[in-house]
Amino acid sequence: MPSLGRLHLITDTRPGRDPLAVLRAALPVARTELVVQVRVDDDATDRQAYDLARRVLALCAPYGVPCLVNDRLHVALAVGAAGGHVGADDLPVGAARRVLGAAAVLGATAREPVAATEAVAAGASYLGVGPCHATTTKVGLPAPIGPDGVRAVAEAVAVPVIAIGGVTAASVPALRAAGAYGVAVVGALSGSTDPARATAELVGALTC
Numbered sequence: 001m002p003s004l005g006r007l008h009l010i011t012d013t014r015p016g017r018d019p020l021a022v023l024r025a026a027l028p029v030a031r032t033e034l035v036v037q038v039r040v041d042d043d044a045t046d047r048q049a050y051d052l053a054r055r056v057l058a059l060c061a062p063y064g065v066p067c068l069v070n071d072r073l074h075v076a077l078a079v080g081a082a083g084g085h086v087g088a089d090d091l092p093v094g095a096a097r098r099v100l101g102a103a104a105v106l107g108a109t110a111r112e113p114v115a116a117t118e119a120v121a122a123g124a125s126y127l128g129v130g131p132c133h134a135t136t137t138k139v140g141l142p143a144p145i146g147p148d149g150v151r152a153v154a155e156a157v158a159v160p161v162i163a164i165g166g167v168t169a170a171s172v173p174a175l176r177a178a179g180a181y182g183v184a185v186v187g188a189l190s191g192s193t194d195p196a197r198a199t200a201e202l203v204g205a206l207t208c
């Protein structure tokens with residue numbers, strides 16, 4: 001697998017958000033440090049997910065930026081994405097690996113070390129670990145695990161740990177010190193009035 005980007009931009013499809021505008025701003029700034037994860041609401045149709053993923057792939061292609069699809073692995077395959085991301089309500093990691101194939105990037109959500117080691121043994125190539133901090137982007141999450149929770153997972157596995165949940169440029173140093181390889185964000189980019197500048201701040205914090 002080629003080296004994984006450290007900044008994972010997750011699409012924000014909530015009303016009033018413009019995920020493609022955010023992506024257009026982030027791409028020329030983050031370039032090879034960027035990974036894009038297409039994530040749609042649970043009640044979105046497969047066609048909506050497919051259409052968004054195709055548009056994201058078209059924007060990413062000139063930059064060589066990989067695109068992953070959250071949850072819907074058939075959409076990932078249909079659009080030729082680099083891989084996918086699964087969590088507790090999705091296909092098990094081993095099944096997801098069989099669907100996507102050996103060469104795909106496969107992310108798995110893991111909130112503690114035992115689940116993390118199981119996910120890696122089943123074929124995860126990176127782990128999404130969180131929620132690190134409080135977030136309003138997703139409901140129903142457990143309490144934040146903070147940098148200490150990230151450290152516990154990072155010490156248990158050899159694959160990249162991507163910290164998620166309420167991550168901002170200001171919180172990146174502590175997460176990196178805890179062993180995070182990179183971060184995944186929704187609001188830090190989607191909610192910014194200047195997503196290009198927010199991207200630069202995140203990349204700077206991730207690569208200094």
Ligand SMILES: Cc1ncc(COP(=O)(O)OP(=O)(O)O)c(N)n1
Pocket residue numbers: 008037039070071085086087088089090107108109127128129138162164184
């Ligand atoms: C990088 C990353 N980490 C965690 C998640 C969350 O995945 P999941 O637990 O399956 O929840 P949903 O995103 O599907 O609501 C993620 N998407 N990306």
Ligand SMILES: Cc1nc(C(=O)O)sc1CCOP(=O)(O)O
Pocket residue numbers: 109129130131132134135136137138141164165166167184185186187188
């Ligand atoms: C989609 C998602 N999954 C999480 C998890 O902990 O599994 S936190 C999260 C939302 C991340 O958005 P923001 O960067 O705006 O906090």
Ligand SMILES: [Mg+2]
Pocket residue numbers: 070071085086087088089090
């Ligand atoms: Mg999921």
